[in-house]
Each structure stands twice: as structure tokens, then as C-alpha cells.
Amino acid sequence: MKTISVQQLVARFKLEVLAGAGKLDRTISQSKVHRPGLEFVGYFDFFPMERVQVMGRKEITYLHKQTEEERMLHIGNIVRYRPPCFIVTYGQGEGLKYLTQYCEEEGIPLLRTVEPTTEFITKLDGYLVKSLASEISVHGVCMNVSGIGILLRGQSGIGKSETAHTLIRRGHRLVADDIVTLKRISPQTLIGTHNETTKEFLALRSIGLVNVVRLYGRKAFQDETRIVLDIELARWRENELNNELELQPGYTDYLGVKVPHIEIQLQPGRDVAGLIEAAANNWYLRQHGYSAAEEFIKRIEEQMEENG
Incomplete structure (x- = not known):
């Protein structure tokens, strides 16, 4: 305890x-x-x-x-x-x-x-x-993207910190890099934060350690965020990308809290930061009852009715 x-x-x-x-x-x-x-x-x-x-x-x-x-x-x-x-x-x-x-x-x-x-x-x-919350440490990056807390994971060297840097340049906020502390403050609520030692620091391969507040100002960092998406960056695998209208959500369990899980495969030319922004905004819309797939299907059904 x-x-x-x-x-x-x-x-x-x-x-x-x-x-x-x-x-x-x-x-x-x-x-x-x-x-x-x-x-x-x-x-x-x-x-x-x-x-x-x-x-x-x-x-x-x-x-x-x-x-x-x-x-x-x-x-x-x-x-x-x-x-x-x-x-x-x-x-x-x-x-x-x-x-x-x-x-x-x-x-x-x-x-x-x-x-x-x-x-x-x-x-x-x-x-x-x-x-007094139960907590664990995980390897990854924690970001706040448009008000949405995201845990960004993947193998070492996959590009998590570089992706985080791109998101910061687009106006989003870093919470923690490398070591993310997760705290369970209620059965449904998971908070992501830094471990004080890594506060404000981002480690970029070929560049070294940078202080995002010194580089981009206070708006580039915040102390903690509620984690609502678990995004894993993975290496490209041929013929394994999902192209369904709406994917069935998977979940990752952290301290008994289930967090929606998304995998993004990497390939030269893919706008990974843009996909993360899309995932965050799409999660927000779903929380407010909107589904793009449902609207798309509804339009098709309406057209079929009109065409008799």
C-alpha cells in the first residue's frame, strides 16, 4: 500500500x-x-x-x-x-x-x-x-493531442519521440518521453505523467536531448493528462492493414483500466503524426455519439431508397 x-x-x-x-x-x-x-x-x-x-x-x-x-x-x-x-x-x-x-x-x-x-x-x-494512486511505469511517450491524452508505444528506435516532436510542432503538448508513469485514480480513470527526472525533455536520435519548453515555449508541455488512447507504432507488414469502414476496438489493460488500442504501421511517406491527430479527433467524435461509418452507410441506404 x-x-x-x-x-x-x-x-x-x-x-x-x-x-x-x-x-x-x-x-x-x-x-x-x-x-x-x-x-x-x-x-x-x-x-x-x-x-x-x-x-x-x-x-x-x-x-x-x-x-x-x-x-x-x-x-x-x-x-x-x-x-x-x-x-x-x-x-x-x-x-x-x-x-x-x-x-x-x-x-x-x-x-x-x-x-x-x-x-x-x-x-x-x-x-x-x-x-496514493496505484502506478506503473511503461516505456513510451505520453502526449496531449487536442485535449486527448495518448500513450504512444512501440519498439525502441521505431520513431516515437520523432513523432512526438512533429506533434509538438503542430501545437500539441508533451507530457512524458521514454518513461511514462501511469496512475489509476479511479476504476475508469488513468493518468499519464512524467517521473520528474524526464520532465520537459525529449530525446531525439541524431540530435540528442532537447527541452521542449525552452525550444517551443510553455504551450509545448503539460504535467499530466488522462489517457484515453493507447497507440502502438509498428513496422510495416504487407497485406495486414485494415480497410474496414469502422474497426472493432481493441483494448489494452493498465492497472485494471481498459484503454482503446490502435496500431499504426510505419512506412516512408505515411503522415504518422496526422494519423494520430485523426485518431484523437475520431475518438472525441465517438464520445459524442458520432460515427463516420454509420453516416456513410445511412447515405448509401438513402440513395438506394431514392433509386427505388
């Missing part, structure tokens, strides 16, 4: 440490945060103690309205379940005496952000989902 440390959270969101500074190595393994509510009245049957606990104005205001004895009891009960950490939003400071005290005693980090609760939770949830 993947985990991240509370220290990573502090660094990523520039959080202020109010208590438990010596325990920032505590680990987080769940990708959703929790706002304690029923727990304040003693109901813990479904308390997700393994999640980060976020306390906004609603929770702190409720505690302010309790007697000192009630406040100590409610806070003490939650802290003793030892969640990874507590985070207070809106920069709240008043009334945190007992929360700070219990967190210090139990060795649980108490953190604070100035951000509003809802906005912070949205950012934190997104960060945790990606950081």
Missing part, C-alpha cells in the same frame, strides 16, 4: 505546525479526508480514523459552545483514535487549547491553513488521490 508522510503534506500546502512537530513522519494511506461531526457527540461506529481530519469553522464553533468539560471529553475521544493528523482551516486559533494539548500528549500533528475549508479539502483530496 502506498503512503505519504504528514511532512509531505506540510511541505506541499505550506501548513503551520501547532503541535506534534516531532511526529511529522506519521503516514497517510487513505485518499479522502474526514470532517468530524457525529464523533463530537460520541458516535464512533463508522469513524474513519485512518483519514486526515479537517476541522473548519463549523466544527470549531461547535466546540466553542460546549462547556470546558464537554470540550475536553469530545476532543479527547477523537484524538485517542490516533488519526494521521488534524488540520484546522481559516487560520483559526481561538479555542484550540485542548486540541493542542491532546495532540501533544498523543504525538499527533496539529496543522493549520489559512485557506477556506471547502477549497482546501478539494485541493487536499485531489493531491491525496494522485499521491
Whole structure:
């Protein structure tokens, strides 16, 4: 199971440490945060103690309205379940005496952000989902073509990076070259990104390593993209090209997510980058219910009816 440390959270969101500074190595393994509510009245049957606990104005205001004895009891009960950490939003400071005290005693980090609760939770949830997602690395190139995320694969030396360079020159964006990190952030969603080391770099045979941002500007690169097409570049094989009106889709499985698969065979004179653009745009149209093959067949049927 993947985990991240509370220290990573502090660094990523520039959080202020109010208590438990010596325990920032505590680990987080769940990708959703929790706002304690029923727990304040003693109901813990479904308390997700393994999640980060976020306390906004609603929770702190409720505690302010309790007697000192009630406040100590409610806070003490939650802290003793030892969640990874507590985070207070809106920069709240008043009334945190007992929360700070219990967190210090139990060795649980108490953190604070100035951000509003809802906005912070949205950012934190997104960060945790990606950081804790299952992932694998594959050899290939990841591109965003007209807003469509594509994983470009093929044997070493087949021309993946050169094809990517042509696509960049046409206004599309590089995500990763050579090593592509794939993250499964939901049963239907696969994200492609770089491994930081290769960020912005493209390796071109006979030229060497180039930085696409330095060459073509910020528009030539983006950090990640949702993968919706798996395109494999393959060597030309005589008599094996499909010429059907509409091909039956094949799929490649990555971490349990099925991605539509297309093979493009290479031969001198073929506009591979143009074919990839066509594949991306065609996928987009299919998602919106349009099929060129269906329209073509419909036209033929209409002509046959007109001709009697």
C-alpha cells in the first residue's frame, strides 16, 4: 500500500505546525479526508480514523459552545483514535487549547491553513488521490493531442519521440518521453505523467536531448493528462492493414483500466503524426455519439431508397 508522510503534506500546502512537530513522519494511506461531526457527540461506529481530519469553522464553533468539560471529553475521544493528523482551516486559533494539548500528549500533528475549508479539502483530496494512486511505469511517450491524452508505444528506435516532436510542432503538448508513469485514480480513470527526472525533455536520435519548453515555449508541455488512447507504432507488414469502414476496438489493460488500442504501421511517406491527430479527433467524435461509418452507410441506404 502506498503512503505519504504528514511532512509531505506540510511541505506541499505550506501548513503551520501547532503541535506534534516531532511526529511529522506519521503516514497517510487513505485518499479522502474526514470532517468530524457525529464523533463530537460520541458516535464512533463508522469513524474513519485512518483519514486526515479537517476541522473548519463549523466544527470549531461547535466546540466553542460546549462547556470546558464537554470540550475536553469530545476532543479527547477523537484524538485517542490516533488519526494521521488534524488540520484546522481559516487560520483559526481561538479555542484550540485542548486540541493542542491532546495532540501533544498523543504525538499527533496539529496543522493549520489559512485557506477556506471547502477549497482546501478539494485541493487536499485531489493531491491525496494522485499521491496514493496505484502506478506503473511503461516505456513510451505520453502526449496531449487536442485535449486527448495518448500513450504512444512501440519498439525502441521505431520513431516515437520523432513523432512526438512533429506533434509538438503542430501545437500539441508533451507530457512524458521514454518513461511514462501511469496512475489509476479511479476504476475508469488513468493518468499519464512524467517521473520528474524526464520532465520537459525529449530525446531525439541524431540530435540528442532537447527541452521542449525552452525550444517551443510553455504551450509545448503539460504535467499530466488522462489517457484515453493507447497507440502502438509498428513496422510495416504487407497485406495486414485494415480497410474496414469502422474497426472493432481493441483494448489494452493498465492497472485494471481498459484503454482503446490502435496500431499504426510505419512506412516512408505515411503522415504518422496526422494519423494520430485523426485518431484523437475520431475518438472525441465517438464520445459524442458520432460515427463516420454509420453516416456513410445511412447515405448509401438513402440513395438506394431514392433509386427505388
